[in-house]
Amino acid sequence: MIRSVVRGFGTSLPKRVLTNRELESMVDTSDEWIVQRTGIRQRYIAGEGETTASLGEAAAREALDRAGLTAADIDLIIVATSTPDNTFPATAVNIQNRLGMHHGYAFDLQAVCSGFVYGMATADAYIRGGLARRVLVIGAETFSRILDWTDRTTCVLFGDGAGAIVLEAQEGEGTVADRGVLTAQLRSDGAHLEKLYVDGGPSSTGTVGHLRMEGREVFKHAVGMITDVIVAAFDATGLSIEDLDWLVPHQANRRIIDGSAKKLGIPLEKVVVTVDLHGNTSAASIPLALASAAADGRIKKGDLVLLEAMGGGFTWGAVLLRW
Ligand code: ACO
Numbered sequence: 001m002i003r004s005v006v007r008g009f010g011t012s013l014p015k016r017v018l019t020n021r022e023l024e025s026m027v028d029t030s031d032e033w034i035v036q037r038t039g040i041r042q043r044y045i046a047g048e049g050e051t052t053a054s055l056g057e058a059a060a061r062e063a064l065d066r067a068g069l070t071a072a073d074i075d076l077i078i079v080a081t082s083t084p085d086n087t088f089p090a091t092a093v094n095i096q097n098r099l100g101m102h103h104g105y106a107f108d109l110q111a112v113c114s115g116f117v118y119g120m121a122t123a124d125a126y127i128r129g130g131l132a133r134r135v136l137v138i139g140a141e142t143f144s145r146i147l148d149w150t151d152r153t154t155c156v157l158f159g160d161g162a163g164a165i166v167l168e169a170q171e172g173e174g175t176v177a178d179r180g181v182l183t184a185q186l187r188s189d190g191a192h193l194e195k196l197y198v199d200g201g202p203s204s205t206g207t208v209g210h211l212r213m214e215g216r217e218v219f220k221h222a223v224g225m226i227t228d229v230i231v232a233a234f235d236a237t238g239l240s241i242e243d244l245d246w247l248v249p250h251q252a253n254r255r256i257i258d259g260s261a262k263k264l265g266i267p268l269e270k271v272v273v274t275v276d277l278h279g280n281t282s283a284a285s286i287p288l289a290l291a292s293a294a295a296d297g298r299i300k301k302g303d304l305v306l307l308e309a310m311g312g313g314f315t316w317g318a319v320l321l322r323w
Contacts, residue, residue: 039254163287
C-alpha cells in the first residue's frame with residue numbers, strides 16, 4: 001500500500017518581531033491581557049520585500065535541503081494560504097517559478113487556518129491516487145497585510161510566516177505501524193461564514209478587505225469541533241489517545257489548545273506549543289510548530305503525530321500520521 005511519508009520540513013519567518021509591549025503603543029491593550037487570554041507574547045511581521053511567496057519559497061528550500069532533494073524531484077506544489085501575493089495566479093505557481101521548477105504542477109488551497117491540514121489530506125490523496133510521487137505542501141501567510149491595525153480585538157492575535165514539508169510515496173504494509181499519513185478527517189460548515197471572514201474580495205468589493213472576527217463565537221465552537229475530528233481520526237484507524245506521541249495543534253490560542261487536550265485526555269507534555277512565539281499564523285502555524293518539535297528532536301522517526309486545526313468557514317480537520 002502506498003503511504004505519504006514526511007521526508008523533509010522547513011520554515012521561514014520574517015525578520016521583524018512585534019512584541020506585546022510594542023502593541024501597547026498602537027492600540028488600547030496590554031501584554032498581560034494578551035498573554036492571559038491567548039498565550040501570545042510576540043509575533044513576526046513581514047517587512048518590505050517579504051511576501052507569502054518569498055516566505056513560502058524559503059521554507060520550501062529548507063524542506064528540500066533536509067530531504068536531500070531539489071525542486072527537480074518534486075511533482076506537485078500545494079500552497080495553503082488566505083493571503084496570496086496576487087488574486088491570481090496562484091502563489092504556488094509563483095513559488096514554483098522561484099524554485100526554478102518548470103515541470104509538474106502547482107495550485108493554491110484556501111481553507112484559512114485549516115489550510116495545512118486540508119493541504120496534507122489533498123497531497124495524500126494525490127499520492128495514493130498516483131497523480132504525484134513527491135509533493136511540497138506549504139502553509140504560508142502574511143496576515144499582517146489583512147489586519148485592521150486599529151482593531152484591538154483582532155490585530156493582537158495574528159502573525160506572518162511559512163512552513164513546508166515534502167511528502168513522498170513510500171510502500172507500506174497497510175497497517176497502522178506504517179510510516180506516513182494514516183487518516184485525514186476534513187469538515188466544513190458555511191453556516192458560520194460570518195463569524196470569521198475578510199470584508200473584501202475581488203468579486204464582492206473589488207478590495208482586499210480586513211479580517212473580522214467574533215472571537216467569542218469562534219472560541220465557543222472551537223473545542224467541540226476539534227475534538228470531534230480527533231475522535232473520528234482515532235476511530236478510523238483503531239488507534240487510541242494512549243498511542244499518541246505528539247499533538248501538533250493549530251496555534252490560535254493557548255486556551256483552545258489546552259481545552260482541547262484536556263477534553264481528550266492528552267497530557268500537556270505531549271502538546272507542541274509555539275503560539276507564544278508566532279501568534280496565529282493561520283495555515284503556517286502547524287508546519288511551523290511541527291518543524292520546531294522535529295528539529296529539536298522531540299518528534300522522532302516512528303512517533304504517532306496528530307495535526308488538527310479549525311478556522312474561518314468554519315473549516316476544521318485532523319491528520320494522523322506516523323513520522
Ligand atoms: N486588549 C485588551 N482588551 C481587549 C482586547 C485587547 N487586545 N481585545 C478585546 N478586549 C476586551 C473586549 O473589548 C472586552 O471588553 P468589555 O468586556 O469591556 O466589552 C473584553 O476584552 C473581553 O472580550 P472577549 O471577546 O469576551 O474576550 P475573550 O476572553 O473571548 O478573548 C479572544 C478574546 C482572545 C479573541 C478569544 O475569544 C479567542 O481566542 N477566540 C478564538 C479566536 C480564534 O482562535 N480565532 C482564530 C481561528 S483561526 C482562523 O481561521 C483565522
